[in-house]
Amino acid sequence: MHAQFSRTSSSFGTGRHMTGSNTLELALAPFADPATEVRVLSISQTTEMFSFVRKGGEFSGRAIHQDGEIWIEHKGQQKQRLASFLASADMANLDDLARVQGRIYDREQPISEWVAGPALVEQTQHENSLSALEEVAARMPDRTRIVVLDGPAGMGKTTLVKKLASQQARDFIERRRTSLMLIVSSRGRRLSRLNDAIAATLQDLRVGIFYPEVPILVKHGLLTLVIDGFDELVNQDGYDDAWYSLTELLDSIAGGGVLILSSRDTFFSDQEFILRAQRQDALWQGRIDFSFVHLQPWLRPQVREFFRLQGVPEEKAEVALDFFSDTRASALVRPFFAHRLAAEIRNSQNVEPDRLLFLITEGFLTREAELLLKDHPSGREVLRRFFQELALEMRQQEREVLDLDVIQFFLDAVLEEAGIPHEQRKQLVHRAGAVAFLDIPEGNRQRRGFPHQIIRDFFFSEYLLSALTTDWRRLEAALQLGVLGLDLADIIAEIAGSLRTPVERARIQALFSLAKSLPPADPAALNAASLGFALLRTRTTGDASRILADGLYLGNVSLVGAEVPLLELSGCSVGFLDLSDSNATNIQTKNTTVMRLRVSASTILGTEWHSIPSAVEYFDGDYGKGLSTNRQPDEIQSILSSLGADQIETKSKRHASAGEALLDALARRWVRRFYLWPDDLDDEPAFSDPLWPRLRSILEKHDRLVAKFQPTSGPRRELLHLKDPNSLLRRRHPDPAQQLVIDEIWTAAKSL
Incomplete structure (x- = not known):
């Protein structure tokens, strides 16, 4: 006989591969009381006796190795598999967790009324995202499956996993399944504190499970761990840090279990994620499997039917549906916003x-x-x-x-x-x-809490903009908090763009100066710069001299659809810069490194653009569709040159006349907004241009301009929509007849 005596830490890193004689010890160690040890005594080649202290009492039993599995005999009860023993009332007591989850989710009416939308799984379309996720998240023998569930904010990712968790809890209680889901909400926490997030979740549930026990329960297929809001756990180091900070957890479960990462689709690049994951998977000898589930937006008929069921008058629904057709409004073609919007517009005037x-x-x-x-x-x-x-x-x-x-x-x-x-x-x-x-x-x-993070971000954005003009000290303090990502920057740009008073360029310059004065690791430095770039997407006023962004370290920057004012990027380092549909002829780069640049066929660069990115993402069509990633130097140079960099002759022809410049500026605005108000000169000063009436006649003559009148309590207001502004900006269309129309419009605009 040989007595094996050991003690295992209760952190995630309880051992990379739990195989052989130490499997039992490593499985039981997290359930032992702190500062105590698990004793394992081998009494034959197939039988071991074990003992440990749990909740102050002595715990002992016998383990039998049979047919590649471990069976446990304890308290004279019938022999059961190790996984069943870990789930029992004496150990994790998953019955209690299932009952608590059932009570919680039964109270959430939106879950019970929720209807699954479509999902794309490994390039295959599924009509029902619930069944698709359940199928993909099925456990694989001797492998850990990581499922990336992504989709825009409000698409229903959280509701989807809660619906599945509720369903599994009910099936567990009725003994139709042997595993549960544990949803860990990571919103507002950083990945370095993932242990705390799991512990806080368990504490909120008030069940007798502690976070050191979670990896072993996941590995044995008893818990599916869901990290809801994976993208929000990123710090200023960005994507790399988000992935590698998971490795400690994966070390503990590699070779078993299921992990679901729920995230915004703007965070995940499938190709990049798979490349990084495959490199890391080599350390686990190919024991990790990856799958992607992409939640898809509702289609226009689905939204129309939903509005009808919600009692929204047809004329109001059509206005909203027209807006939904705008790529900039895609954030609202989602279950959360559709529910909220229907309730608001149903009775609004x-x-x-x-x-x-x-x-x-x-x-x-x-x-x-x-x-x-x-x-x-x-x-x-x-x-x-x-x-x-x-x-x-x-x-x-x-x-x-x-x-x-x-x-x-x-x-x-x-x-x-x-x-x-x-x-x-x-x-x-x-x-x-x-x-x-x-x-x-x-x-x-x-x-x-707020019903959705985007509502919270909306009010936080308003706070920042208020402090920007009234209290600089309050602004500096607020910029110390968290990371101002692209989603928040989008909201800030939309709010600032709706203000009657344009943003003063001096305030943008002050933000960049603040960012430069702070250490690069200071969150306020990154956030001040991010806020400045968000404001560059709006109307600006004041000194027309060039805005200087000097020596800044930037993560993700979006200038989508912007008419960028005079801007110099000097000695900056940018992780990701999105210039899709932007007129960036006023951007000058000096000694600036851009790791990844996203552009569209309608992006315009200038002769002072000198940065050569490591990768260029390019698309020709609706935003983000047909995106190709180019890494070869000659391909990158070719794309940049075609957009005007160091070769402005081609692009300058677009602005050879004032009429062309006006058409270009308005078309970019219509790319971002489905409708524009021609009588709101504060919102869109271009309509005050003396050439506008003549340009309007040209667009109407070619049936490219649609006018609607919105009933109001006062005089009727006109709404204008430009058909297919992207093809106008790109000056090409696959249909020869439409191409002829585009050519005629630009020729007519040039002659104004």
């Missing part, structure tokens, strides 16, 4: 198609102000400030929910600042948990 996100937020604010602060002249702005403060606090605490008493504190402070009397404040604070935009998370009535 006015529908502004290019302000649908604003309609959701402003409609909520107006309704709540009438209910809570009816007699206050600035009730809506008071509530706006309240939500901005909550968004800031969530950002600061790296949490997506706040305790109810914290929310009450902020409401009381904002109401007091607004001069609300004490007694009225007391009543309103008591109702803080019932204010619109604040939902009860997973049945926890003592906490509240």
Whole structure:
């Protein structure tokens, strides 16, 4: 006989491959009390005795190795497989977890009413994303399966995994399956604290499972671990850090189990991810399998039918559906936004198609102000400030929910600042948990959160823009919080673009100067620069001299569809720069490194563009469709030259006349917005150009301009839509008849 005596750490790294004689010890070690040891005594070639301390009591039994499996005898009970023993009431007690999950998800009405949309799995279209995910996430013998579930915000990723978790919990209780899902919400946390995120999830569930036990339960197929919001765990080092920070967890489960990474599709590049994963997989001897499930947007008929079922009048639905056709509005062709939007436009008097996100937020604010602060002249702005403060606090605490008493504190402070009397404040604070935009998370009535992250980001963006013009110290403090990614930058650009007053270029310059004055590792440096670039996508005013971005280290930068003002990038390092559909002739680069550049056929570069990226992503069509990645130097140089870099002659012909320049500028605006308001000269100054009436006649003559009138409480307002602005910008169309029309339009514009 030989007694094997050891102690295993309760961290994720409990051993790379749990095979051979140490399998039993490594499986039991996470369940032993801290600072205690698992004793394994071999009494024959196939039988071992084990003992350890769990919850203060002595735990012992016998393990039998038979037909490649380990069977456990314990407390005189019938022999059971090791996995069944780990799931039992004496160990992880997964029955308790299933019951708790069932209670939580049964309370969430949107889950029970949720309908699965389409999904793309390994280039194969599936009509039902729920069944597709369940099929792909099936466990593989002796391999760890990683499933990347991606899709835009609001597409239903979180709801999908909750629906599947609810279904599996019910099946587990009814003994129709032997595994459960554990959803770890990573929103607001960093990957270096993934252990904390798992521990916090288990603590919120109040079940008797601790985070050191999770990897072994995943490895044995008892838990499917879901990291919801994987892209939000990234720090300023970006994609590399996000992947490699998972390796410790993968070390513990390599060779078994399923891991689902839920993320925005803007974060994942399938090809890049697979290349990195395959390199890492070599360390695990090919024991990792990868699959991608892409959630797909609803189609126009599906959205129309949904609006009909929700009682949205046909004329309002058509305006929204027209807006949905705009690539810039694709964020709203999703279950979350469709639900919210239908509720808002069903009874609203006015529908502004290019302000649908604003309609959701402003409609909520107006309704709540009438209910809570009816007699206050600035009730809506008071509530706006309240939500901005909550968004800031969530950002600061790296949490997506706040305790109810914290929310009450902020409401009381904002109401007091607004001069609300004490007694009225007391009543309103008591109702803080019932204010619109604040939902009860997973049945926890003592906490509240925004219904979706994009709503939180909307109010945080408003906070930043307010501080930009009123309180620079508040702005600097807010820029220290988290990472200002592309999704948040998009919202900032949209909000800033809706303001009546253009952004002063001096403030953008001040942001770049602030970024340069701080250490590159300081989050405020990266965020100040990101904010500056977001504002470059909007209308600017002030000194026409060149804006200087000097010596900045940038992660992801988007200038999609922008008419970029005079800008010099000097000594900068940019990880990813998106210039799709942009007029970037005013950008000058000096000693600047761009790792990855995304451009479209309608992108215009200038003679002062001198940076040669390591990779260029190019597409010719709707945004992101048909994207090709080019890495060969000659291919990169060819693309850049075709867009005007160091060879401006081809592109300069587009701006040989004022008429061409006006058509180019308006077409870029229509790429970003389905409708424009010709009477809103503050929003679109180009309509005040004396050449506009003649250009309009040209577009109408060729049947490229569609006019609609939006009923309002006052005079009717005209909405204008340009058909297929992308083909106009690219000056080509596969249909010869349409190509002839495009040529005629540009010729006519040139003669204006």
